[in-house]
Amino acid sequence: MLFKRFLSSVTRTDVQHFTKILSPPSVLSTLQNAPSAELDIYNNDWMGKYKGSSTTVLKPKTTQQVSEIVKWCNERRIGIVPQGGNTGLVGGSVPVNDEVVISLQNMNSVRSFDPVSGILVADAGCVLQALTDHIASHDHIMPLDLGAKGSCQIGGNVSTNAGGLRLLRYGSLHGSVLGIEAVLPDGTILDQLSTLRKDNTGYDLKQLFIGAEGTLGIVTAVSILTPPAPEASNNVILALPHFNNVLPLYMEVKRQLSEILSAFEYMDRTAYDLAVKHGQGRALADDEIEGAECFVLVETSGGKREHDEEKLETLLSTLLSASNPLITTGVMAQSPAQFSSMWALREGITEAVSKEGKAYKYDISIPLSKFKECVDATREQLRSKGLLGDGDGMVKAVIGYGHVGDGNLHLNVIATRYTQEIQDALEPFVYEFTASHRGSISAEHGIGLMKTHALQYSKSDVSITWMKKIKALFDPNGIMNPGKVLE
Numbered sequence: 325m326l327f328k329r330f331l332s333s334v335t336r337t338d339v340q341h342f343t344k345i346l347s348p349p350s351v352l353s354t355l356q357n358a359p360s361a362e363l364d365i366y367n368n369d370w371m372g373k374y375k376g377s378s379t380t381v382l383k384p385k386t387t388q389q390v391s392e393i394v395k396w397c398n399e400r401r402i403g404i405v406p407q408g409g410n411t412g413l414v415g416g417s418v419p420v421n422d423e424v425v426i427s428l429q430n431m432n433s434v435r436s437f438d439p440v441s442g443i444l445v446a447d448a449g450c451v452l453q454a455l456t457d458h459i460a461s462h463d464h465i466m467p468l469d470l471g472a473k474g475s476c477q478i479g480g481n482v483s484t485n486a487g488g489l490r491l492l493r494y495g496s497l498h499g500s501v502l503g504i505e506a507v508l509p510d511g512t513i514l515d516q517l518s519t520l521r522k523d524n525t526g527y528d529l530k531q532l533f534i535g536a537e538g539t540l541g542i543v544t545a546v547s548i549l550t551p552p553a554p555e556a557s558n559n560v561i562l563a564l565p566h567f568n569n570v571l572p573l574y575m576e577v578k579r580q581l582s583e584i585l586s587a588f589e590y591m592d593r594t595a596y597d598l599a600v601k602h603g604q605g606r607a608l609a610d611d612e613i614e615g616a617e618c619f620v621l622v623e624t625s626g627g628k629r630e631h632d633e634e635k636l637e638t639l640l641s642t643l644l645s646a647s648n649p650l651i652t653t654g655v656m657a658q659s660p661a662q663f664s665s666m667w668a669l670r671e672g673i674t675e676a677v678s679k680e681g682k683a684y685k686y687d688i689s690i691p692l693s694k695f696k697e698c699v700d701a702t703r704e705q706l707r708s709k710g711l712l713g714d715g716d717g718m719v720k721a722v723i724g725y726g727h728v729g730d731g732n733l734h735l736n737v738i739a740t741r742y743t744q745e746i747q748d749a750l751e752p753f754v755y756e757f758t759a760s761h762r763g764s765i766s767a768e769h770g771i772g773l774m775k776t777h778a779l780q781y782s783k784s785d786v787s788i789t790w791m792k793k794i795k796a797l798f799d800p801n802g803i804m805n806p807g808k809v810l811e
């Protein structure tokens with residue numbers, strides 16, 4: 325790795341200094357005889373794809389401590405990897421070499437919640453589910469929701485600009501994050517923890533940190549606007565005979581449900597079957613979905629249960645009674661347990677994929693009409709290279725699912741193991757397909773380590789040049805999450 329040439333390794337002296345800043349249990353270092361196995365969860369990503377060799381993990385409790393650690397590292401050119409729940413899918417939160425890991429897990433307090441405005445101020449290490457629970461008693465919800473909510477942290481969510489399942493309704497974090505506190509690469513604390521809805525005072529620095537993946541500094545706290553909890557949420561799963569029906573169905577669902585529509589999620593047949601196979605959530609009856617090519621999960625979040633249920637029932641009956649029905653069948657959740665179980669099916673695809681094999685994950689924005697074409701073309705590409713089939717080193721399945729309303733396709737290629745041959749068959753193929761439709765190589769998972777070489781498929785040379793200038797301005801020594809986002 326290029327950056328290795330100018331970054332230093334952590335020494336015993338550094339660890340002694342870190343132990344002075346933090347109390348001993350907050351320092352985990354093989355240089356202080358910690359068994360290296362104890363660092364495994366920090367050095368490895370959960371997919372088993374990316375692996376670093378950090379010797380030292382630090383778990384500060386305060387912003388001041390983060391600042392002192394970062395200042396020390398910057399003066400000695402020691403690379404730093406900020407780490408939240410380590411649930412990322414692009415290798416952004418694990419070290420590449422032996423950078424110090426700064427885990428935010430001990431910075432996990434809610435600083436304030438204002439039930440009038442719905443503004444929540446929380447430490448970066450707060451787990452998304454814990455925040456969701458915290459504000460539930462005030463009848464508010466987080467503006468984002470994702471499968472990893474039980475372990476991902478809000479600082480990581482903001483740093484990766486996580487999208488998730490509610491973006492269709494509540495927009496991206498660029499809109500709902502009102503402020504951040506961050507430690508800059510020289511140790512300075514940037515206090516932009518604003519709770520103002522309107523603040524039109526020139527450059528909005530916090531926006532730079534949303535999606536910067538920890539390359540410009542460490543987000544230590546966030547201020548976020550949370551919406552009131554809807555009175556009633558419900559969902560339906562719809563089975564479609566053809567992919568071509570998804571677009572007209574989306575238009576019809578928007579027309580009928582208008583403002584109560586809160587999610588419109590797509591799964592192709594293989595994705596659905598995998599989730600069912602691995603016991604994720606509620607499945608439709610087998611005989612009812614014979615011949616179905618894909619599925620859509622529609623969620624409503626509205627003001628009145630009876631009204632919303634009536635809307636969904638009308639939707640189902642008009643869809644089914646049409647002379648050329650867009651769906652073959654549809655089921656509406658009849659209880660909170662069924663509601664959760666239907667979501668578990670969609671949210672469980674990632675876990676089902678990881679049980680099935682090793683996944684190459686692409687997370688792209690392309691026109692909705694191209695979702696199936698992309699999956700089919702990728703499968704054909706693998707077939708033409710003789711890589712599709714049973715057996716070791718082969719691709720078992722290619723699946724597509726994702727957030728239709730956001731134009732975001734998750735293309736997962738599942739193999740028995742990661743191989744160079746599969747990698748070469750997939751890239752640049754997938755990125756060229758994406759670029760040919762003026763798409764984005766990352767709709768929501770970010771660039772991390774995985775896509776630094778491919779940034780030019782989504783960003784112009786001028787954009788990349790200015791991104792590099794910004795990085796150099798904030799982090800002239802290149803210590804902050806080295807090797808991520810930019811090569």
Ligand SMILES: O=C(O)CC[C@@H](O)C(=O)O
Binds near residue numbers: 471670671673685768
């Ligand atoms: O595992 C994936 O590729 C997608 C994960 C997540 O973004 C989702 O939408 O379920």
Ligand SMILES: [Zn+2]
Binds near residue numbers: 487726768
């Ligand atoms: Zn997603």
